[in-house]
Amino acid sequence: MTGERARVIVVGAGIAGVACARELAAAGVPVQIRERARVVGGRMASKRFDGRPADIGAAYFTVSDPDFARVVEGWRAAGLAREWTDTFVAYGADGRRAVPGPMRWAAPGGLRSLVTELAAGLPVTVDRLVLGVEPGPSVDGTPCEAVVLAMPGPQAALLLDPALADATRAVQAQQWTSTLSAVLRFPHRRWPDFAGAFVNDHPVLTVLCDDGDRRGDGEPVLVAHTTAEFAGRHLLQPTAAAAGVEEAVRDLIALPEPADHVHVHRWTYAKPAAGLPEAYHLDDDGVGLAGDAFGEPRVQTAWLSGRDLGRALARRLTA
Missing domain, CATH: 3.50.50.60 (FAD/NAD(P)-binding domain)
Known part of the structure; x- marks a missing residue:
């Protein structure tokens, strides 16, 4: 053409x-x-951070349509996509519990x-x-x-x-809702074993992913996604939200040490309502x-x- x-x-x-x-x-x-x-x-x-990719948009994808499954199988055969996990944990008023679900797929080189x-x-x-x-x-x-x-x-x-x-x-x-995604890089992996987490009824967080587990390289990197309400207060200056997101993440999973670096990305139109x-x-x-x-x-x-x-x-x- x-x-x-x-x-x-x-x-x-x-x-x-x-x-x-x-x-x-x-x-x-x-x-x-x-x-x-x-x-x-x-x-x-x-x-990319120091040459390593971290997903800052979609956290994963799932597959149920046979035509999309054939596309995904091509990605898998090429080493571009991998099955990640079928179990998240959920944090809420009743504590921490495992939540089984569909297989979530990830990409070693980033989605x-x-x-x-x-x-x-x-x-x-x-x-x-x-x-x-x-x-x-x-x-x-x-x-x-x-x-x-x-x-x-x-x-x-x-x-x-x-x-x-x-x-x-x-x-x-x-109709669309907003979010902030934050990449938190830590000196060591010192959090409970989990692949990803749904965070319910939280003022700051909705989803938290272990990016080292998602990527398969074990790096001490977490990626957090915020509520629309929290994001709405920081859309004009998303970098100012870094400290609040880090505090929320560390409090949620009881991390003893601060992150070496926090990068915040703004998604004004993140998800259709x-x-x-x-x-x-x-x-x-x-x-x-x-x-x-x-x-x-x-x-x-x-x-x-x-x-x-x-x-x-x-x-x-x-x-």
């Missing part, structure tokens, strides 16, 4: 946008992906590495800020036959021309929306949404 004008422009290189673009490319539809960040991945984000692999061979332009989607449709004045906005609804709303009424209504139907009933949005104006807002807030949901939207667009454009 090199040199061809894109018939579809996908804005957002998270797993939903990349899955959509893969379907279009497989059907022979020229497509381009534009991503405002410097790397692909979206909320499947990881950041972002999975999106990077999925995007291989696709025309992706990173560090490209999109300013507007206009009727036609067009993206920043570049005409195309369809536009896919693979991002949280409030971000998509900022790009849409009001004349694109159907898409505007669709993004306004989405309520899933929409449809799998994706595609209107007569040629605007599509995909992501984990269309169902349960899961990595698998985002992949399915993007995949299904890509197939729907391919059918429309190749009919």
Whole structure:
């Protein structure tokens, strides 16, 4: 597709946008992906500290759909993904207890590495800020036959021309919550044995993961995710929340020594508050929306949404 004008422009290189673009490319539809960040991945984000990745977005993913399972098996065969744990612990008013559940998957190289692999061979332009989607449709004045906005609804709303009424209504139907994720690096592993923890009814914490266990290298690194209420007080200056998150983590699991370093990342739109009933949005104006807002807030949901939207667009454009 090199040199061809894109018939579809996908804005957002998270797993939903990349899955959509893969379907279009497989059907022979020229497509381009534009991503405002410097790397692909979206909320499947990881950041390196002294060369070691830590997941700062999604904590893990689960698998129940057979088509997604085949993708995951490819990642596993390539050494990119691994089964992590089927048991978390829960901290709450009744103390600490084990909570069995589905198998959670992790990535030794960080969850972002999975999106990077999925995007291989696709025309992706990173560090490209999109300013507007206009009727036609067009993206920043570049005409195309369809536009896919693979991002949280409030971000998509900022790009849409009001004349694109159907898409505007669709993004306004989405509700999102915020969180902060904090990577805490300690000098030693001195906490109770656990893979991950749900923290119930806590003023600061919702999830705590042993990143050394998740990554499989045993490094003394924890990653904490905060409540929306706590995050809301620190969205303007997330670094100021580091001390509060560290104190909450150390108190929860009785850590005797402080962290060597705490990095805090802000997610203004971290998680859809309520899933929409449809799998994706595609209107007569040629605007599509995909992501984990269309169902349960899961990595698998985002992949399915993007995949299904890509197939729907391919059918429309190749009919």
